[in-house]
Amino acid sequence: MSRNASGLGHRSAHIYRLTWSAATSRRTTHIRSLAESLKYYGFTTYDALHLACAKQAGVDVFLTTDDKLIKRAQRYSNIIMLNVRNPLSWLQEVLY
Numbered sequence: 001m002s003r004n005a006s007g008l009g010h011r012s013a014h015i016y017r018l019t020w021s022a023a024t025s026r027r028t029t030h031i032r033s034l035a036e037s038l039k040y041y042g043f044t045t046y047d048a049l050h051l052a053c054a055k056q057a058g059v060d061v062f063l064t065t066d067d068k069l070i071k072r073a074q075r076y077s078n079i080i081m082l083n084v085r086n087p088l089s090w091l092q093e094v095l096y
Contacts, residue, residue, distance in 0.1 A: 031056050041076050043069070055082050063087040 031052045038048035047069050054062045061083045073084035
């Protein structure tokens with residue numbers, strides 16, 4: 001029986017790829033859905049996607065120098081449930 005580079009048989013490797021693909025598809029659908037809902041609150045498409053990806057990844061804090069994004073995220077913090085901060089002010093808070 002031939003083995004692929006990962007050490008799995010051909011059939012096992014195919015099943016693994018299908019499983020991984022299905023899980024990725026569910027995450028992608030969730031990210032798109034979340035991003036679309038964030039756009040409703042005035043976030044740009046790219047900001048909404050970045051926030052949705054960060055939310056999906058489970059980040060503790062989302063750092064950005066975009067003051068408009070920070071203000072909007074703070075305004076809707078109860079909706080996005082993500083800590084969006086300026087890197088400098090966050091670092092000063094963490095260090096001191």
